[in-house]
Amino acid sequence: MKHKLEYINSELKEIKKYNLYRKMHDSKITGAYITVNSKTLINLCSNDYLGIVQPKISNKQNQSSSRLVSGNDNSFRILEEKLAKHKSQESSLIFPTGYMANLGVISSLVRKNDLVLSDKLNHASLIEACKLTNAKLSIFKHNDMNDLTHKIKIKAKRKFIITEGIFSMDGDFSNLNEISEISKRNNAIIILDDAHGDFVIGNDGKGTANHFGVSKKLMPILAV
Ligand SMILES: Cc1ncc(COP(=O)(O)O)c(C=O)c1O
Structure with a gap:
């Protein structure tokens, strides 16, 4: 594959x-x-x-x-190099706002015949970005891994799971460990909006994915 x-x-x-x-x-x-x-x-x-x-x-x-x-x-390039290093990633790209990052990243990666699984409590900018793609959008119950496991069975060319690291409204963590297992079983791509986890938790503030030890499995969006 x-x-x-x-x-x-x-x-x-x-x-x-x-x-x-x-x-x-x-x-x-x-x-x-x-x-x-x-x-x-x-x-x-x-x-x-x-x-x-x-x-x-x-x-x-x-x-x-x-x-x-x-x-x-x-100075933008220097900042991007520093941020990539901070996230242990190959490169990074800064956007003026988190809203623009979500619109830019999601509409570039997701196509019409794909399936997007989005947590019910995801930020409005993530939902709007998903709508822009015209992909099939399936909202799973907040942090409910049974619901995600059920909904990810929908047939699609590619599958994306979109979640926040720490949810903006309730301040709770997403189940990133289980989400990475589910994504592995279903060959799905995880997009993580870590607006509230970056520079806050994880080693040296490396964020939620680092906190759960799953950094290499995700495509993180860093809202600057
Ligand atoms: C999780 C999350 N993503 C994106 C955004 C949008 O960020 P911005 O206000 O920089 O456009 C916010 C804003 O609060 C947010 O909480």
């Missing part, structure tokens, strides 16, 4: 084949200029191409448009 995350590599390969793969390059903005790869150029791809706003910003991080276009100050 193919590894459950293998489809991501296949899709990335396809995107690269058509030259549609987008990478972020470090850049430094100074007024109407941008420095990329030690070359300083007139910045014509920003939302501030006259450089009117930049001098008024006292912050050292200057952005003139999205990170993909001309706003990838290297």
Whole structure:
């Protein structure tokens, strides 16, 4: 059986084949200029191409448009490297809000013919992200592993279990040990929103997955 995350590599390969793969390059903005790869150029791809706003910003991080276009100050990359190390992961990607992280991550990974199993008490942003995907959405009773075991039997191309680490409303833990067992038996992918566990519990604040010793089995969303 193919590894459950293998489809991501296949899709990335396809995107690269058509030259549609987008990478972020470090850049430094100074007024109407941008420095990329030690070359300083007139910045014509920003939302501030006259450089009117930049001098008024006292912050050292200057952005003139999205990170993909001309706003990838290297401080973001440094922060992402530190966060990846903190989570013992290969890489990380920061989003401006938790809501955006959930929308971005879930709508990128989940497809129409997939099944999403979402805890009843998951944050509204997780539910909205699931709806965006048009996948089959099945809500299991809060932390109820019998209900999850029953609902995960629904036929689908891929299966995702989405849960919070520590639930925002009740402050209780999700049953991550059992969830990882159920996901293993059903070849499902776990997405964990650890907005309330990160930097709070686990070794050195590594979060809920670390607390339960299942970090390597999940795809954690770190809400920054
Ligand atoms: C578990 C969880 N995920 C996501 C969010 C959304 O985060 P943000 O308010 O940064 O958009 C919240 C907000 O409280 C949350 O509790």
